[in-house]
Amino acid sequence: MSFQPVIPAGGLVGWRFLQRTMATQTETFNQGVQIARDTDYFLEKIGQIDSAEQLVSDRRLLRVALGAYGLQDDIDNRFFIRKVLEDGTLDPKALSNKLADDRYKRLSNGFGFGDFPVPNTKLSDFGAKIVAQYRQQAFELAVGDQDNAMRLALNADRQLPQIVSEQGSDATKWFRVMGTGPLREVFEVALGLPKSFGQLDLDRQREVFSDKARGQLGVESFADLARPETREALIQRYLLRAQVAETAVPSSGALALTLLQSMPRLF
Incomplete structure (x- = not known):
């Protein structure tokens, strides 16, 4: 069973407890089996991804990619996400520039499939950056399950x-x-x-x-x-x-x- 963040109370009492125990709780959370498996897989495979089509075709990679930007609920909207990624952000007519939710623009810009000849997936530190974001977001979601x-x-x-x-x-x-x-x-x-x-x-x-x-x-x-x-x-x-x-x-x-x-x- 995966570790669930401990929040003994709501409001300021719970917030102050969470602040005091953040380092320990996040470290324990990141050692959970599912988090560890997903992030290890992402680190191993993301450098081999050349296109948005390849990314959305791999559900495990896509789960981490979307989760890093708080867009995990779009895991089954593969055509939509592919369009967001392929359009990039430089063209004013790009899909992400038409959406009210700024997270899609950050996702598209972060991966760079539509904006650059070589996507950011080829950068040596890209995987580690996305994994760090994903871990933060996953911990926040786990906290949100309680409060x-x-x-x-x-x-x-x-x-x-x-x-x-x-x-x-x-x-x-x-x-x-x-x-x-x-x-x-x-x-x-x-x-x-x-x-x-x-x-x-x-x-x-x-x-x-x-x-x-x-x-x-x-x-x-x-x-x-x-x-x-x-x-x-x-x-x-x-x-x-x-x-x-x-x-x-x-x-x-x-x-x-x-x-x-x-x-x-x-x-």
Whole structure:
């Protein structure tokens, strides 16, 4: 039986426990039979893959490839994934550029089948890079099987520094957040935005995200989200608000809301 992450409680208590035990838990998780078999196979075979067709024809390779980008639910959509990979990202008309979910563009760009004469699968460090991403994503999914809010918190803590490090303006990076479902949910809940918020014009949505993040988290520039203390403040607000929304015990919800309201704004 594979190792299941240990989360003794929800909310901030569970989050702090997970932070303290992360190194030990992830190491144990990565030694699980299925994870080890899949990653060993990927490392052995990926350098032999020359095309998107070859990749999608090998279910074991595809499982790791998609899992590394959080797209594991598309494992049976082989024609669609092949099209995403073969189109690349450089052509504005490429399929991944037409999709709202930014993960498809990152998948296509990561493998490079449609953009370069020689795909990235031929790079010496490519397999190790994808395997590391896959292990992170698999651990987050296992956490999510027990507490989905905790999974989204881990995802945000991992992804935000990556987005900060990429080229582009603050507006571009906010659009990236808006186009990545798990990240968007963390920000919407943490900033207290209603579900109807998504019906606004995209430029207006970006302005609201930016303004709310500045007012509640002290985020003057998107680069501020690379700071661990700023991400921690975001995650704490998210977990507390999520706990308030989910709790069935009024006293517990009131306590969580009081804690949320008492949190200082970061500058």
